[in-house]
Amino acid sequence: MKLSHILNEVSFTSNKDWDQIKDIEVQDISYNSKSCHKDYIFVAIKGETTDGHNYINSAYEKGARVFVISDDVSIPSDGIKIFVEDSRLALSKISSNFFRNPSKDLTVIGITGTKGKTTTSNYLKTILQNAGYSTGVIGTNGVFYNGIQEDTNNTTPESYELQRILRNMVDNEVEYVAMEVSSGGLMMNRVEDVDFDVAIFTNISYDHIGPKEHPSFAHYLDCKSKLFSLAKHGIINMDDNYANYIIENAKCSIDTFSIENPSDLQAIDIDVYKSMDHLGSKFTCKTKTNTMEYEICSPGVFSIYNALAVIATSKYFKIADPIIKDTLKKVKVEGRVELLPVLDYASVIVDYAHNGISLQSLLNTLKEYNPNRLICLIGSVGKRTKLRRKELGDIAAKECDICILTSDNPDTEDPMNIINEMAKSFIDSNCQVIKEPDREKAIRKAIKIAEEGDIIVLAGKGHENYQLINGEKVYFSDKETAIRAAKDLKEGKLI
Numbered sequence: 001m002k003l004s005h006i007l008n009e010v011s012f013t014s015n016k017d018w019d020q021i022k023d024i025e026v027q028d029i030s031y032n033s034k035s036c037h038k039d040y041i042f043v044a045i046k047g048e049t050t051d052g053h054n055y056i057n058s059a060y061e062k063g064a065r066v067f068v069i070s071d072d073v074s075i076p077s078d079g080i081k082i083f084v085e086d087s088r089l090a091l092s093k094i095s096s097n098f099f100r101n102p103s104k105d106l107t108v109i110g111i112t113g114t115k116g117k118t119t120t121s122n123y124l125k126t127i128l129q130n131a132g133y134s135t136g137v138i139g140t141n142g143v144f145y146n147g148i149q150e151d152t153n154n155t156t157p158e159s160y161e162l163q164r165i166l167r168n169m170v171d172n173e174v175e176y177v178a179m180e181v182s183s184g185g186l187m188m189n190r191v192e193d194v195d196f197d198v199a200i201f202t203n204i205s206y207d208h209i210g211p212k213e214h215p216s217f218a219h220y221l222d223c224k225s226k227l228f229s230l231a232k233h234g235i236i237n238m239d240d241n242y243a244n245y246i247i248e249n250a251k252c253s254i255d256t257f258s259i260e261n262p263s264d265l266q267a268i269d270i271d272v273y274k275s276m277d278h279l280g281s282k283f284t285c286k287t288k289t290n291t292m293e294y295e296i297c298s299p300g301v302f303s304i305y306n307a308l309a310v311i312a313t314s315k316y317f318k319i320a321d322p323i324i325k326d327t328l329k330k331v332k333v334e335g336r337v338e339l340l341p342v343l344d345y346a347s348v349i350v351d352y353a354h355n356g357i358s359l360q361s362l363l364n365t366l367k368e369y370n371p372n373r374l375i376c377l378i379g380s381v382g383k384r385t386k387l388r389r390k391e392l393g394d395i396a397a398k399e400c401d402i403c404i405l406t407s408d409n410p411d412t413e414d415p416m417n418i419i420n421e422m423a424k425s426f427i428d429s430n431c432q433v434i435k436e437p438d439r440e441k442a443i444r445k446a447i448k449i450a451e452e453g454d455i456i457v458l459a460g461k462g463h464e465n466y467q468l469i470n471g472e473k474v475y476f477s478d479k480e481t482a483i484r485a486a487k488d489l490k491e492g493k494l495i
């Protein structure tokens with residue numbers, strides 16, 4: 001593609017005469033010197049760890065001749081400098097141009113919020129597919145469309161990867177995309193040039209605040225609210241304390257949903273139930289014009305909030321009610337309150353709750369099913385915020401009958417250290433605490449101690465299939481381990 005097309009609508013100055021450079025053919029764009037090749041544009045980004053401007057010469061040696069920079073740097077005389085104010089912002093625009101603005105050919109739904117993004121985006125994907133639309137999804141669990149799967153480093157990929165994925169989706173005749181939009185993605189302008197048709201706000205609570213993330217809650221909230229100036233229509237949870245802030249700062253039309261406060265779509269008459277293979281809920285949805293009953297095969301109030309966001313969005317796109325109803329009745333998301341049919345006398349659940357808000361809502365929800373005992377297996381991440389350990393420990397100590405403390409991505413930290421820090425929460429608690437740093441043994445223990453009517457929740461890892469140990473991802477699956485343990489128990493082999 002010609003440089004003039006790539007730089008369309010980018011505000012820049014250059015060390016070269018525009019007439020001499022505008023027709024230069026560019027092969028591709030890279031923001032990492034290591035992946036530059038001949039005739040690439042290298043975009044130098046000031047990152048959280050290092051500064052891409054330090055790698056200009058290495059990108060030059062690899063063949064890049066056009067450099068998008070925000071600081072002046074010395075390069076050989078045939079190097080073309082494109083000065084911009086913010087190179088990450090420029091990366092978004094030039095990537096969108098390079099991939100021929102794919103989001104304009106798609107109907108894009110962006111989901112933001114501290115919790116519920118993965119669940120909501122996957123519910124939407126299934127409903128839209130059942131309505132006959134080819135639908136892609138982008139988020140924490142990866143990228144999926146038309147039988148194609150791709151792993152992602154980030155919940156919301158960097159703008160270049162994102163635009164590339166959206167282009168591939170268009171080329172594969174995808175019509176709708178449900179994508180998770182993290183606050184980090186908004187902060188780093190990864191979605192700046194995505195043409196969102198609908199933006200969903202699930203909720204916000206204190207999270208992602210600290211080094212390399214947001215400096216304050218106000219900053220975190222501002223980043224989330226930005227999505228509603230990029231979209232044409234917003235769908236907002238009115239029961240969240242910050243719903244009005246989001247609405248006041250939005251630049252789009254708005255529909256709302258709720259359980260407690262008045263809204264356009266309100267859930268009433270909520271009832272929870274437990275069947276052989278899932279914990280579910282039933283509720284009635286009230287709008288100005290009608291009421292309709294729904295059933296979801298995921299438990300509790302937080303699942304109803306996710307379902308409401310999905311119903312409001314589906315109605316906005318005029319999806320037929322029977323399709324919405326039938327899909328919600330059956331749809332499940334990997335590792336999100338996933339009931340494993342392994343013991344016939346106790347419920348074993350795998351869930352991704354790994355911070356305060358999600359663990360609290362999960363345990364509250366599970367208590368509504370009146371378990372004989374609520375048993376929670378949990379750990380906390382190493383080499384990151386230590387606040388999370390106390391938060392998780394305090395909640396488990398307050399809500400559970402038994403807590404098995406174990407490892408969850410200890411990385412280079414001693415897992416027993418993390419466990420001992422979490423164990424402080426249990427000093428004055430009635431919750432019995434068991435310490436077992438080996439997650440496999442811990443899960444086997446949980447299966448072994450299960451009694452009639454217990455609910456056992458294996459929290460923290462959900463769909464993840466690894467443990468981060470000393471910087472390496474070592475294969476591990478909670479689900480497979482639990483299934484194996486239950487089989488061994490039945491065969492009398494569980495020691």
Ligand SMILES: CC(=O)N[C@H]1[C@@H](OP(=O)(O)OP(=O)(O)OC[C@H]2O[C@@H](n3ccc(=O)[nH]c3=O)[C@H](O)[C@@H]2O)O[C@H](CO)[C@@H](O)[C@@H]1O[C@H](C)C(=O)N[C@@H](C)C(=O)N[C@H](CCC(=O)O)C(=O)O
Pocket residue numbers: 031032033034044045046047048049050051052053055153154155156157158159182183184185208212213
């Ligand atoms: C702290 C953080 O957000 N880091 C993200 C960021 O990296 P960075 O810009 O800080 O990278 P850096 O290592 O400082 O390097 C700066 C630049 O030098 C370049 N470089 C570096 C070395 C070299 O030899 N040559 C070279 O050119 C790098 O390619 C980069 O362009 O930009 C990268 C590309 O977009 C991200 O992959 C990376 O996410 C890391 C993995 C991460 O953990 N991010 C978290 C905080 C995050 O974004 N999480 C959200 C979910 C949480 C939420 O709700 O906000 C997400 O969307 O995943």
Ligand SMILES: Nc1ncnc2c1ncn2[C@@H]1O[C@H](COP(=O)(O)OP(=O)(O)OP(=O)(O)O)[C@@H](O)[C@H]1O
Pocket residue numbers: 113114115116117118119120140155180202203302303305306335336337351352353354357358359361362462
């Ligand atoms: N609406 C919600 N409110 C509170 N907790 C929720 C909600 N939806 C899901 N959860 C809990 O949070 C966990 C993660 O849910 P989900 O993956 O859908 O959220 P997310 O926003 O994608 O989270 P993350 O940023 O951690 O990837 C679930 O396993 C469940 O325990």
